[in-house]
Amino acid sequence: MSMDRRTFFVATGLGATAVTLLPAGTASATVGMSPEEEGLLLRQARDYLALRADQLTNAPSLFTRLSDGLQIDRESEARIHDDIEVIKATREDHRSVDGGNASTDISVSLVEVRIDGDRLVATVEENTKLYYQNPEPDEPECEEYWLRHDFTFLQGPSGWVMLESMPEFAGGALLPSTQAMIDTGAAPAEPEVVAEAEAPLPEVAPELENGVGPKGLSKANKKKVVNYAQKYVRKYNKSYRSYKADCTNFVSQAMRAGGWKYKGSGVGARRWNHVWYYGPAAKATSYTWAGAENWGTFARIKSKRTRKIKMSSLAPGDILQAAWKKGNPKDHSMIVVKTGKRSEKYLNYHTPSTKEKKLSRVKKESPGADWYPHRT
Known part of the structure; x- marks a missing residue:
């Protein structure tokens, strides 16, 4: 032929x-x-x-x-x-x-x-x-x-x-400064934003071991979060799946490295915002693992593993989330890896893979955003 x-x-x-x-x-x-x-x-x-x-x-x-x-x-x-x-x-x-x-x-x-x-x-x-x-x-x-x-x-x-x-970027991505900023829509939550189940799990108590206590991660464990964010910002950890919108998946991996323990497991509980876990398949992984809105609800409200702070108080190992349009669900999740002069913060995140971007620039480029700073 x-x-x-x-x-x-x-x-x-x-x-x-x-x-x-x-x-x-x-x-x-x-x-x-x-x-x-x-x-x-x-x-x-x-x-x-x-x-x-x-x-x-x-x-x-x-x-x-x-x-x-x-x-x-x-x-x-x-x-x-x-x-x-x-x-x-x-x-x-x-x-x-x-x-x-x-x-x-x-x-x-x-x-x-x-x-x-x-x-x-x-x-x-x-x-x-x-x-x-x-x-x-x-x-x-x-x-x-x-x-x-x-x-x-x-x-x-x-x-x-x-x-x-x-x-190549997913909805909810924080585009580089070299790209004209366009409305990419809300991040697909394959994780997706869902209502709580009719029979919710009990509230998750703050962790008291592995460096995670009522006041959050220990200094040593926050350093582990930063180290993970620096190591895998470009070269993804092959122990985990990647998502088209990968920012919150990356944050969850870093928090796991910093001492957060899984809460829950299996297919049936994955839609609940009381749980947080990674499973052997996407259908056995909680929505709170890789969905920005779900993660924020679990971290601050359901488990109280994080607490609200001022943007100016963000420190290495803390998490910043954003909704690019006020009143919308959260689109994006980022890890604070360094601080600098004039209270500058430097961020690592996925979607796309970005290392040490200044928070002041992110804020300037996103004037209509809602911000959700987390003390971990």
Whole structure:
């Protein structure tokens, strides 16, 4: 049986490189590429992502980037212009809060390349560092995040033309500053927000062992929470499942590492907000484990393992939750990992994986949010 071939050409500084993709008759198929071919696609992706990130400092214009070889179709170019205006406004917000960003550093890695009809789709993981202005010696030097994108390319007369870049994030995500902030909706709670069962479990008493007492976690156990948040912010712990909206799953893992004990088990109790546990399957894991609203209800109201404090009192090992629209259920959960000058707090979280982002920036970028600080 013969197989059709389609050959595309990627423009380089010295000419063009042929890229043969098989099979042509498949609607969507993963394909292999040579290191040179991968490098050409990655250069396009990195140039595009650098264009966005550089708007947070002093950036070259889009025209300059296009003349340097970044090929984008006209419709995409118009969308990028709109996004850039939003990112520039974020840049000014950062400058008003803390002086802004000194520089950026962007790297990319290729996850997968596939054919989708007559187009090529490259899944790329972005790793970006946004360096803070004049950090103190004991403060983080940058915010760092990891985010996957699907880049769609169409063959043009002189190489790949980028039609679209779609970042991968779930509803309720806290988007990086390089992405135009949009309404992503409430975080799916697969965990979901549900009513209490008709026959609720008794209230959970505060834990009195393993460093968890009526006043919360011990100093040593809060350090364990921070250590976990630093270790697994990027490289997920394979002992746990991951969720599309993974922020509260990450928080629960960290609290477990810090001494919280499971309460309850099994399939039948998982919908109740009195319980908190991780099971061998999603259907045997409580909604309070990975649902932001459910976790908040369990932690502060049902179990009293956390208590309400002022935002300014947040310390390493504490948890901050947010509802991006006032009056809505909680969307997002974050772990405080460090404090800095002028009462600054630094946050680690998943969705997307983000390390040491300043709370002052999160607040500035989310003016309509409700905040739920937890003393653990």
